[in-house]
Amino acid sequence: MxxxxxxxxxxxxxxxxxxxxxxxxEEPAYAASADVTNRFLAELGAERPYSPTELQAMTNGKNFRAAAQELARGYGRELAAGDLDAWVVQEKDVVTAHLREVLxxxxxxxxxxxxxxxxxxxxxxxxxxxxxxxxxxxxxxxxxxxxxxxxxxxxxxxxxxxxxxxxxxxxxxxxxxxxxxxxxxxxxxxxxxxxxxxxxxxxxxxxxxxxxxxxxxxxxxxxxxxxxxxxxxxxxxxxxxxxx
Known part of the structure; x- marks a missing residue:
C-alpha cells in the first residue's frame, strides 16, 4: 500500500x-516475558529455550496472545481458548510488574x-x-x-x-x-x-x-x-x- x-x-x-x-x-518486557514464553514453548515441544533477544526478533510488535498463537502454529498446534487465556494473563502480570520497576x-x-x-x-x-x-x-x-x-x-x-x-x-x-x-x-x-x-x-x-x-x-x-x-x-x- x-x-x-x-x-x-x-x-x-x-x-x-x-x-x-x-x-x-520492549527490551525489559521481553526480558521479563522470556521465562513464561520459554515454559510455554517447552510445552509445545521446543528443544531449547530462547533468549529475550531471539524472542523479540521473532515477535516484535505483536502482543503475547498473537505471538503465542503464531508459535503454536509453528509446532502444528492450535491452542484452546482457555489455555491461551491462562498464558496471556500469566505473561501480562509478570511483565507489568517488571515494567513498573524499571520504567x-x-x-x-x-x-x-x-x-x-x-x-x-x-x-x-x-x-x-x-x-x-x-x-x-x-x-x-x-x-x-x-x-x-x-x-x-x-x-x-x-x-x-x-x-x-x-x-x-x-x-x-x-x-x-x-x-x-x-x-x-x-x-x-x-x-x-x-x-x-x-x-x-x-x-x-x-x-x-x-x-x-x-x-x-x-x-x-x-x-x-x-x-x-x-x-x-x-x-x-x-x-x-x-x-x-
Whole structure:
C-alpha cells in the first residue's frame, strides 16, 4: 500500500503507539516475558529455550496472545481458548510488574509531548493489554496526557482480541475518536505497528528514538518500506515535523 501523505496543517490527533514509542519498554518486557514464553514453548515441544533477544526478533510488535498463537502454529498446534487465556494473563502480570520497576519519567519524551498536547489530542494505540499500558503511562508520568477514554488496546478494547499488524485497533480508535486519516497521524516504532496503522489508512511517522544506534539504519529503512511517510529520532523531531 502506498503511504498516505501527511498534511500537517490538518492534523488534530496523534495516535501514539506505546511500547518502544512512548517509553523504552520492549527490551525489559521481553526480558521479563522470556521465562513464561520459554515454559510455554517447552510445552509445545521446543528443544531449547530462547533468549529475550531471539524472542523479540521473532515477535516484535505483536502482543503475547498473537505471538503465542503464531508459535503454536509453528509446532502444528492450535491452542484452546482457555489455555491461551491462562498464558496471556500469566505473561501480562509478570511483565507489568517488571515494567513498573524499571520504567521512569523521561524528559526527552514528556517535554515534547506536553507541548504537543497543547495543540493536538493525544491517544495511545497499542497491542499490549490495557493494564500494562496504564501501568507504563503511570510510572513514566504520561498518564495525565492520555485520558483513559483515549487509550486503545488490541488485547482489551476490541470485541475479539487481536494484535498489530492487524489494523483493527487503529480502525477502532479512529471510530471511537471520530477522526479520519485526514486529521490524524500515527506514531510507530515497529514494523508490525507501522503496517497496522498504514493498513488502517493513517499517515504514519516512524520513530527510532529507543532503537539501538547500530540498528537504526535498518529499522529506518524497514519503517519506510512498511509505509511510514517519515522516520525521526526523537519526539522533538516529531513536534518539529508537525509544525511545533
Amino acid at each position: 502506498s503511504p498516505r501523505p501527511l498534511n500537517a496543517s490538518r492534523v488534530t490527533t496523534l495516535l501514539c503507539d506505546a511500547d518502544g514509542t512512548l517509553f523504552p519498554s 521512569h519519567p523521561d524528559p526527552d519524551v514528556r517535554d515534547p509531548l506536553v507541548a504537543l498536547a497543547g495543540r493536538f489530542t493525544l491517544a495511545a494505540v497499542t497491542s499490549s493489554a490495557a493494564t500494562r499500558l496504564d501501568a507504563c503511562l503511570e510510572v513514566t508520568d504520561l498518564a495525565k496526557l492520555f485520558d483513559p477514554e483515549r487509550r486503545f488496546s488490541a488485547e482489551d478494547s476490541l470485541e475479539v482480541p487481536t494484535s498489530k499488524p492487524d489494523p483493527a485497533v487503529y480502525a477502532f480508535a479512529g471510530t471511537a475518536l471520530g477522526v479520519t486519516p485526514d486529521d490524524a497521524v500515527a506514531i510507530e516504532d515497529s514494523i508490525n505497528g507501522a503496517l497496522s496503522a498504514v493498513a488502517a489508512g493513517f499517515p504514519t511517522i516512524g520513530t527510532v528514538q529507543f532503537v539501538a544506534e547500530a540498528d537504526r539504519a535498518a529499522r529506518t529503512a524497514a519503517l519506510r518500506e512498511a509505509g511510514a511517510v517519515a522516520v525521526v529520532a526523537s519526539w522533538t523531531e516529531i513536534a518539529d515535523l508537525l509544525g511545533g
